[in-house]
Amino acid sequence: MIAKLKGLVDSSGDDWVVLDVNGVGYLVFCSARTLSRLPAAGEAAALVVETHVREDHIHLYGFISEAERSFFRLLLTVQGVGAKVALALLSVGDITQLSQAIAAQDKATLSRAAGVGPKLAARIASELKDKVSSLSLGAPVAGVVMTTPKEAIAEPSVLEDAVSALVNLGYARLDAFAAVGRAAATLGQGAAVSVLIGAALRDLGKGA
Incomplete structure (x- = not known):
């Protein structure tokens, strides 16, 4: 199971990056915020990785930090939130901002993510309200x-x-x-x- 990748940025798109690790290119799906923090093509980068193995595919999801990956995993515990929606949520706010939105039951902020309608936003806010404070995010949620x-x-x-x-x-x-x-x-x-x-x-x- 791949947990971390370190290599050179080969290419990237709206929701993915290819990391060249010793000549092997790994396609990693990332949030827009993570992609914006990566260096230009040809430069070195490292990503914390979540590996999802399914019958028809193996997908890698990349994050800047362990905390971001932990939050991604937390989002996946909500029914209706898949990896694509979780990355969309992480694209509209960092983990501090998302934690604040969930704690405040701010469904409007959550609904800004692609694929998140009012009902799903309400479910995310309701189910995760008591969990965002107990998850170790590496920094307090101001x-x-x-x-x-x-x-x-x-x-x-x-x-x-x-x-x-x-x-x-x-x-x-x-x-x-x-x-x-x-x-x-x-x-x-x-x-x-x-x-x-x-x-x-x-x-x-x-x-x-």
Whole structure:
């Protein structure tokens, strides 16, 4: 089973790259974000690889890091998400951005990926919400409430009320979620909805 490839970039397309490893060309499917980080043809590159063996084919999927491959595997646990859709999701956002979207139940962001309609986006957000914080991604997911220590956060219903209020004021759900998360981490457990909203509005104002 191939787990990693290191060689020279031979050629590439919209969703693939051929790596020349000691004269052998390996066709590796990648997300658009991964492809954008690879060097030009003829230069050295390395990819972490996920190998899928089927009766009619053997496909290699390439990633810049172990964390990205782990997230790819996590996405595949959702019914309706195949390798092509998982790569499409990884093309619209990095693992931090996707984790934030899932934690915030931001189905609009997930639906930007090719092949992901509203129903599938809802299923991804629902099934992975409790998993994105437990998966070791190699770096914290900034702004996500679930990564905040338990003793420092408000009740989930209070957080959701604060987020909903900001969304009703016209803020994007993902921005509102992140701002409320930062406010909750600062204010601690027991913060009232109105206090969270005020702190989040000040936070959002700084980025205006």
